[in-house]
Amino acid sequence: MALSRCIQKCAPSDKGELAILTNPNSSEIGGHMSESIPNSGFQTAMSVLSHLYLSPILGRLIRANVPDLLDGGAVDSEELAKQAGLHPLSMVRALRALTAFGAFREVAPGTFANSETSSLFRHDGGLRNYALFATSEQFLKSAIALGHSLDTGQAAHDHALGQKVWEYFRDHPEDNEAFNRGLAEIRTDEQAAIAAAYDWNGVQSVVDVGAGAGALLASIVAGNPGVRGILFDRPDVLPDAEHLLKRRGVRERCELVGGSFFEPIDVQGEVWILRQVLHDWPDAECRSILKRCREQLNSGDRLLVVEMVPVPGQPDAGIALLDLVMMMFGGEARQRTEAEYNQLFASTGFGPARAIGTGTAFRILEAKPG
Ligand SMILES: C[S@@+](CC[C@H](N)C(=O)[O-])C[C@H]1O[C@@H](n2cnc3c(N)ncnc32)[C@H](O)[C@@H]1O
Secondary structure, eight states: OOOOBBTTBOOTTOHHHHHHHTOOSOIIIIIIHHHHOOOHHHHHHHHHHHHHHHHHHHHHHHHTTHHHHTTTSOEEHHHHHHHHTOOHHHHHHHHHHHHHTTSEEEEETTEEEEOHHHHTTSTTSSOHHHHHHHTSHHHHHHHHTHHHHHHHSSOHHHHHHSSOHHHHHHHOHHHHHHHHHHHHHTTHHHHHHHHHTSOOTTOOEEEEETOTTOHHHHHHHHHOTTOEEEEEEOGGGHHHHHHHHHHTTOGGGEEEEEOOTTSOOOOOOSEEEEESSGGGSOHHHHHHHHHHHHTTOOTTOEEEEEEOOOBTTBOOHHHHHHHHHHHHHHTTOOOOOHHHHHHHHHTTTBOOOEEEEOSSSOEEEEEOBO
């Protein structure tokens, strides 16, 4: 789950996220300080430290619909604050800070407009749901508690919020919706690329376990007229899946099944998918999930684990940030290497995986019953 641009959009290729970490246009921090201390390590440190307070102000502006209010063009800050119901001076200062990082534009003193980035946060902008999740109280409180994960190996989320992440989503429908829809929003073009990277010839049914709103399954079914989809997830995810599959025109070729992958999964299919599911869990839970899948697979059926897979010795900022989000939400949950996945497969009745590149940040690990 990238801020990870997020949870996923914590992607390596995500210019916005990395721009913040590498101090893009920051005249205050970069420019001024560099005169006295010409030290890029210092500048990077200040930039990283400033990251924390950008999320709450951005989240407040999005919830006050500022990106939508700027949709028709630049607006004077007095008028904008009135329409948004925000404190005028504070709003200007927040917008200026975000403008310094490229998220908005100040076209004349005190008059603001959307940038390419802030346009994404409009209702139909393509990243609003993900932004609501990544700036939520749940996300920010968990991030602040990350030190607890370093001390104990436990999920910062559970320490900060007093319950596990999926229980929290069950009890907070708005956060649940922002998460489910947000994950489907990010990497929209990558869904089709992942779907196209696999040979679906002769496949009639695909089970996507922990599919979320079903963005990947929709791409697979849409691109392969002979394939029927079975979407399996927690019952409270299914309304968002219903919404997405209808919108993508594939609802009638998909079955929605609510349940838990820690219980017997009572569905059948030739190809089973776990995309960004195992990274949410420590090893013991991964083995339980894999065993639940394995007991439904016949010989000849296949399991596809789709993840961003780190390569030892090749640091990747996007994968590393996503890995921190996994630590935050799941303790020892993490981005695993191919060798680590093969160990999980070997202990749950699967043979070693065949790795398939997708031309995206994701790899497909295809495992067959061993
Ligand atoms: C990180 S999301 C991945 C969603 C989707 N596969 C994707 O790649 O966008 C993990 C998914 O696991 C589901 N999940 C969590 N616990 C579950 C459980 N016990 N049984 C079934 N699904 C579960 C969540 O609801 C969520 O949709």
